[in-house]
Amino acid sequence: MSDLDLIIQRLELHGHRITASRKRVLKALLDAPAHFTVDDVLRQANDVGRATVFRTMKLLQDLNVVCRVMMENGSLHYRLSTSGHHHHLVCRSCGQVADFANCDVSSLIDQLARSTDYQIEGHWLEVYGRCASCRASEPVVAG
Amino acid sequence: MSDLDLIIQRLELHGHRITASRKRVLKALLDAPAHFTVDDVLRQANDVGRATVFRTMKLLQDLNVVCRVMMENGSLHYRLSTSGHHHHLVCRSCGQVADFANCDVSSLIDQLARSTDYQIEGHWLEVYGRCASCRASEPVVAG
């Protein structure tokens, strides 16, 4: 069963219709590089209306088909997502994104809950750095 | 020395001019509630040009006079900031924001650096929950 079929199955499972536009958006996503903007999708699936692309992206986000990556400059990128709760580690040089799901924010959260008396219900964490291959090819010069 | 004077001092220290527009923006910030949007400032300092307000907010951000709080709905709020690196704990009910600077993301970061071989250089963390008083006044009903 292809990735496309799996996503379609998930849509059906939640009572959403499988329309030609949605298929075109899905095709665009699956053909796209590891992360991309809504605008990339708009260009790729250029016969699908603007509003529909945005609506579809939101739908896919709600179904955990895609997740959003906040780039350091504030722009939102999207990325196919298989797992549940996770975070992103974004390379400042090449833009490569790594997921990490073994997020041990929980101890931080527990400690925070105790010290602030808030009941903590969610969090958003993005981490920025430089990946191994970028470090190798463009070493940062001291001074 | 007033808060206003302290901020002015910081601007001067970095070679920025003290203009009437900047003072009007600063006054708006200092009169504003604990967090606010650029639009709030625009309305409050309504005789200052739009571009100038945005430029001033960016300047103040660079000088660590204000910090940005990402609300759960994606909108950006601002907040006077005294400390350096810190994070926000936002109440979903009343919107109250608490800072926390004793952020022990560092152990998470170290672990992450080891497992991914990224050199980690920055992070962005926002935490959402419900504050003590909101929990007391609007308890979440089970079921």
Place this chain on the structure above:
DNA sequence: GGTTAACTGATACTTAGTCTCATGTCGGAC
């Protein structure tokens, strides 16, 4: 007081996303 680089603000533009509503179509019922 004069000089000048920094600053301002009007305005046009861009980017990201939402709203409306008339029209189209998916998919279940028959």
Place this chain on the structure above:
DNA sequence: GTCCGACATGAGACTAAGTATCAGTTAACC
């Protein structure tokens, strides 16, 4: 297979958030 209604679409106007341009103003330094 075709009928039908709720769901979905798309054109386009609109909003929100921010940037770019540029002629005119002004703070700070002498």
